[in-house]
Amino acid sequence: MDIRTIVVGVDGSPASDTAVDWGAAEAERRGVPLEVLHTLAAHSLAAAPAGGAPPLIDDDEHEDVLDAAAARARRSFPGISVIARSETRDPASALIDRSTGAELVVVGSHGKGLLARFLLGSVSHRVSSHALCPAVVVHRNVGAAGLPVAVGVDGSPGSRAAVLLAVEEAQMRKVPLVVVHGWQPAPVSGFDALPVPQEVIDAQHDVALSVVDDAIAVARAAAPGLEVTSVVAPMGPVLALDSESENVQLLVVGAHGHRGLSGAAFGSVTSAVVDGAQCPVMVAPAPAG
Numbered sequence: 001m002d003i004r005t006i007v008v009g010v011d012g013s014p015a016s017d018t019a020v021d022w023g024a025a026e027a028e029r030r031g032v033p034l035e036v037l038h039t040l041a042a043h044s045l046a047a048a049p050a051g052g053a054p055p056l057i058d059d060d061e062h063e064d065v066l067d068a069a070a071a072r073a074r075r076s077f078p079g080i081s082v083i084a085r086s087e088t089r090d091p092a093s094a095l096i097d098r099s100t101g102a103e104l105v106v107v108g109s110h111g112k113g114l115l116a117r118f119l120l121g122s123v124s125h126r127v128s129s130h131a132l133c134p135a136v137v138v139h140r141n142v143g144a145a146g147l148p149v150a151v152g153v154d155g156s157p158g159s160r161a162a163v164l165l166a167v168e169e170a171q172m173r174k175v176p177l178v179v180v181h182g183w184q185p186a187p188v189s190g191f192d193a194l195p196v197p198q199e200v201i202d203a204q205h206d207v208a209l210s211v212v213d214d215a216i217a218v219a220r221a222a223a224p225g226l227e228v229t230s231v232v233a234p235m236g237p238v239l240a241l242d243s244e245s246e247n248v249q250l251l252v253v254g255a256h257g258h259r260g261l262s263g264a265a266f267g268s269v270t271s272a273v274v275d276g277a278q279c280p281v282m283v284a285p286a287p288a289g
Helices: 014-029 038-047 059-076 091-101 113-130 155-172 198-223 237-247 264-275
Strands: 006-009 034-039 082-087 103-106 135-138 147-151 176-183 228-233 250-254 280-282
Touching: 006 014, 014 034, 014 059, 014 103, 014 135, 014 155, 014 176, 014 280, 034 059, 034 091, 038 228, 059 082, 082 280, 091 103, 103 113, 103 250, 113 135, 113 264, 147 237, 155 176, 155 198, 155 250, 176 198, 176 237, 198 228, 237 250, 237 264, 250 264, 264 280
Parallel strands: 006 034, 006 103, 034 082, 103 135, 147 176, 147 250, 176 228, 250 280
Antiparallel strands: 135 280
């Protein structure tokens, strides 16, 4: 039987080092190999001079980045198996392809320099949207080991997939699960918007509670002994999830959902949370079908 690996995209930046540390810890926790993946195309594009001149970053530095990442993982977690892999193409495509047989794919939240930061942002969004396994974007604050796992819910099939994944992560870490739902209590349609009747706001709140109750039921059915709490926040989903990310070690969201009470597609929520959360964000792959 093939052994599934944890694949970490590396580029030599401090954020990449944080991703390697997080991925190595997960490899040890799960008893699987760690694969560090570096693509020459990422550096060549970020450092290419104008006029068709050769890129400023050569193959030697490419190998140095890869070797340093592998050595860092082995030094921090001597018991894990580390595989170093290099490819000459764009990092998002390489990571998405590797996700086919991976346990997780992991990237840091920022790369080297302004252009690389832009490129890596694009990488994290593409990988989160298209990976066939859970994708993790690691932020600087990795969260204490004893903190809970949180999951954002909106009642969609993608939200249900996120709940089931979050249950697995909470059980693995032996910590509680927090179900989080943000709802916008009053729609805004301009300066001339009419006041929203209290009964409409109350009805919206009832729907929000129902979404959370359904998610809790799914979690408890999957793991009857798991401690599950909830946060129902009268604010937009991005603000609710970003706020909760300060108090948890991992935030799980779905790759896709539907338009909810806030009127925002869950995919756009996921994109904003991937960029702005304080802790690592794990994106559950979209359900098949």
